[in-house]
Amino acid sequence: MSSDQRTPTPLRTFRLPPTVDGNDADITLGRALVAAWQSDGIFQISATATQQAATERALAASRAFCGRPLEEKAAHVSDLTYSGYVASGEEETAGERDGSEIFTVCPDIPADDPRVIERWPCHGPAPWPSPAYARAMKDYLAAVGEIGHRLLRLTALGLGLRDTDRFTRLTEDGWHHMRVLRFPPAAATSERGIGAHTDYGLLVIAAQDDVGGLYVRPPVPGEERGRNWLPGESMAGRYEHAEPWTYVAPVPAVFTVFPGDIMQFMTGGALLSTPHKVRLADRERYTLAYFHEPAFNAVARPLTDAGTDEFIHYGTHFTNMFMRCYPNRVTTARIEAEGRLKILDRLREGAPA
Ligand SMILES: O=C(O)CCC(=O)C(=O)O
Numbered sequence: 001m002s003s004d005q006r007t008p009t010p011l012r013t014f015r016l017p018p019t020v021d022g023n024d025a026d027i028t029l030g031r032a033l034v035a036a037w038q039s040d041g042i043f044q045i046s047a048t049a050t051q052q053a054a055t056e057r058a059l060a061a062s063r064a065f066c067g068r069p070l071e072e073k074a075a076h077v078s079d080l081t082y083s084g085y086v087a088s089g090e091e092e093t094a095g096e097r098d099g100s101e102i103f104t105v106c107p108d109i110p111a112d113d114p115r116v117i118e119r120w121p122c123h124g125p126a127p128w129p130s131p132a133y134a135r136a137m138k139d140y141l142a143a144v145g146e147i148g149h150r151l152l153r154l155t156a157l158g159l160g161l162r163d164t165d166r167f168t169r170l171t172e173d174g175w176h177h178m179r180v181l182r183f184p185p186a187a188a189t190s191e192r193g194i195g196a197h198t199d200y201g202l203l204v205i206a207a208q209d210d211v212g213g214l215y216v217r218p219p220v221p222g223e224e225r226g227r228n229w230l231p232g233e234s235m236a237g238r239y240e241h242a243e244p245w246t247y248v249a250p251v252p253a254v255f256t257v258f259p260g261d262i263m264q265f266m267t268g269g270a271l272l273s274t275p276h277k278v279r280l281a282d283r284e285r286y287t288l289a290y291f292h293e294p295a296f297n298a299v300a301r302p303l304t305d306a307g308t309d310e311f312i313h314y315g316t317h318f319t320n321m322f323m324r325c326y327p328n329r330v331t332t333a334r335i336e337a338e339g340r341l342k343i344l345d346r347l348r349e350g351a352p353a
């Protein structure tokens with residue numbers, strides 16, 4: 001995509017109240033958030049000074065880590081968890097190599113936790129580069145987690161649900177995770193940052209530096225959108241080269257927010273999981289993509305489940321998506337070699353009806 005197509009589109013920006021208790025102002029705000037997603041696929045939340053400071057510390061820790069030699073960075077992987085380093089070109093979207101360099105942060109579960117001992121897939125300690133890096137990322141996760149919690153209550157209100165905690169009951173001990181990303185400058189041969197895709201959970205809350213490169217696809221009336229959680233309906237690569245795409249211009253001190261696959265599933269498509277993609281710029285770019293998620297063992301059901309017994313067991317969905325995304329990673333190999341998917345069968349069977 002050439003830079004002249006980067007027409008900045010101003011996004012709607014909202015300020016969150018410190019708590020969401022369901023008063024009239026909360027309902028009005030919730031409706032506005034839902035309306036913004038339904039027209040634009042995305043909105044912005046203003047960051048408080050404390051949140052912005054946490055963002056800057058996380059970005060600084062990421063810059064310091066990414067500046068280390070490749071060999072040193074590549075040592076931070078684990079065969080128990082998908083937390084850890086992903087080199088530029090290692091990840092593919094729709095069969096094409098992405099330019100992004102990533103440190104994935106998944107829940108950091110101590111080795112003596114019963115779930116690790118029982119060999120639950122994806123459970124284990126994070127292979128942190130350093131205690132300082134871990135501190136910066138954990139502080140950031142706490143800050144955005146708070147935002148996610150309030151947004152889910154506002155979303156329930158905005159959708160007119162009587163049960164304001166319809167979503168947040170799923171996210172107690174949520175499997176929140178994040179991708180800490182660096183994009184290299186565009187090469188003569190490639191401008192590809194990350195191919196078009198949707199993300200897997202309830203909410204995607206992201207912060208970017210001042211470089212730019214993110215595009216989102218707004219809802220398009222009548223357009224077919226895959227159910228990304230089903231094996232045959234991956235959204236990876238879909239509509240990559242078909243307009244409309246909105247350039248998400250960097251704005252200081254905001255978070256961008258859009259729905260993920262579980263939100264699309266639960267709302268029956270009233271809120272679509274927003275497709276997005278990244279083009280490389282003329283300079284390197286740093287971002288933080290946080291995913292606000294149900295608990296590993298939570299079961300998501302449609303808000304109106306009349307006549308369907310469809311459900312998504314979140315841990316199964318997460319494991320499927322990461323195995324699909326990283327077929328050659330040591331973590332995937334160990335899940336397969338040790339038959340760990342059997343644990344998921346057992347968890348799903350025990351899922352509340
Ligand atoms: O860098 C960005 O702005 C988005 C990254 C992204 O889409 C992802 O990591 O899933």
Ligand SMILES: [Fe+2]
Pocket residue numbers: 197198199276289
């Ligand atoms: Fe994404």
